[in-house]
Amino acid sequence: KETQADEFLRQHMDPDTSKVTASYCNTMMKLRNVMGEPCKPVNTFIHEPLRDVQAICLKGDVPCKNTKSDCHQSSSKMRITDCRLKKGSIYPQCDYETQQKRKYIIVTCEGNPYVPVHFVGSV
Numbered sequence: 001k002e003t004q005a006d007e008f009l010r011q012h013m014d015p016d017t018s019k020v021t022a023s024y025c026n027t028m029m030k031l032r033n034v035m036g037e038p039c040k041p042v043n044t045f046i047h048e049p050l051r052d053v054q055a056i057c058l059k060g061d062v063p064c065k066n067t068k069s070d071c072h073q074s075s076s077k078m079r080i081t082d083c084r085l086k087k088g089s090i091y092p093q094c095d096y097e098t099q100q101k102r103k104y105i106i107v108t109c110e111g112n113p114y115v116p117v118h119f120v121g122s123v
């Protein structure tokens, strides 16, 4: 069974990509099987080395907006791509807008080893 840590890798990690094209999100959301039903409204891919993303868990505690999880914010800006579902897009034709950004990212971490399990957002 896929662990939450593995699910994070599948849904959010793409370290080897630096430049993305307009079709990146439509390709990746399918390839990584992220679309869900209904279409997942927002999903972010991170283009940084895995060790740098895992390191976020070890420092940078920040308050979470929801109650119980432990949130951690990156100490530097990271290269990310936000995939946003276009208006009127209906499953299974999930059509995504691709937006490349450099922002601080916030993740929740769990387990031993203590690793990212959810992407919370970027600031």
Ligand code: UM3
Pocket (backbone or CB within 6 Å): 011, 042, 043, 044, 082, 117, 118, 119, 120, 121, 122
């Ligand atoms: N989400 C992103 N990027 C954002 C905001 C939200 O990927 O900027 C995803 C993360 C969550 C989901 O999925 O939206 C609900 O917040 P996850 O828990 O599977 O990572």
